[in-house]
Amino acid sequence: MSAEHAFHPPVVTTPDGRPLDVIEMRGLTVDCIVGIFNRERLAAQPLRLDVALFLDTRAAAVGGRLAHTVNYGRLAGELRFLLEACRFELLESAVETVCRYVLAPPTDDVPRAQVHAATVRVTKPLALGGLAVPSLQIHRTAAEMVYGREEKGFGRVDIIHEGAGYGVYRLRVKPGGCIPTHVHQQMEESELVLGSGLLLQFKPVVRGMAFNWPRGFLHRYDNPSSTEQTVLCVDRPGFIPSDEVETEPPPEGLLPITGHSYYPLDEPAAPGSPAERQP
Known part of the structure; x- marks a missing residue:
């Protein structure tokens, strides 16, 4: 260098x-x-x-x-x-x-x-x-560091940082919890899945996948696992409570959306090796 x-x-x-x-x-x-x-x-x-x-x-x-x-x-x-x-x-x-x-x-x-x-x-x-x-x-x-925290029906939200035109949050979905089907009309939202046990649109989603939600696009998360699962969320502008509009899933089901992986594609040389195990 x-x-x-x-x-x-x-x-x-x-x-x-x-x-x-x-x-x-x-x-x-x-x-x-x-x-x-x-x-x-x-x-x-x-x-x-x-x-x-x-x-x-x-x-x-x-x-x-x-x-x-x-x-x-x-x-x-x-x-x-x-x-x-x-x-x-x-x-x-x-x-x-x-x-x-x-x-x-x-x-x-x-x-x-x-x-x-x-x-x-x-x-x-x-x-x-x-x-x-x-x-x-x-x-x-x-x-x-002092982080704001809000209790929600699905678990809780860690407020990582809010600034001019953006907000960064960790959505922590409790075991058995769900972020109900909802839509935004004002905020643009991008989310990166950090945990490995979530369902997105009722289907399993791999950790490291990111999604950009257009305004008006219905989406939801479910946590069927026994461990809290986390999503890194960016709202532009910062979170507007009145713009989190919950609704029932449509009869035809929720539309899929294409994501993008931000994690390396490499797998451990020895799957199940101690390096990958939990403490």
Whole structure:
């Protein structure tokens, strides 16, 4: 990596002075809508993302399980989804959202190590036409994060971040629960399925699949599993309660919709290996 693009996260220590381990993901490039000018709201441009996650990986080293560390393959897909779906106006919004997402506590259906701090840099390489390369780098800790929470009939919602023109939420569907058939007329909605036990439109859906719901499109989720299941949701603008209009499924059934996978296609070399098992 050239000196121009060097990424220098700080050293972060535990209360007793031991340096935390660092997982870095550098150079994730995503073509997305970002910026405040008319031309930027119409055409995608590249953003380059660098992330450093501070955590304790010793349990993963001993037990050999991904649930005790961070699956950076899946995380890359989740961050790419956020950058594409949110359509940020400012770099400040993009880096803050990424930080808040990676520092959020893990859920039962997607076990991983808790990240204690994160350094995030977003670079906008084409913004100034080659005259200079603007970027923004921030550092945040899990201890300073406060997440809103709303109880729902289907389970609960974690409010990850809300900003100008967007809202990012984790929809946590309890065992046996469902997000009833509903429709939006004002919000545009994009969702990434994080858990592996959900039904979408009454049919099984694979984790890592993302869906963009047009206005007026009926959709629902059901959780027939014994574990809470999670969906990462982006609303544009942020969630409008009156625009969550529940309705009965039509007699002919719910229409299918084509999704897009954000997770790596690689399968473990040895299916059922300890690395893939739950803690």
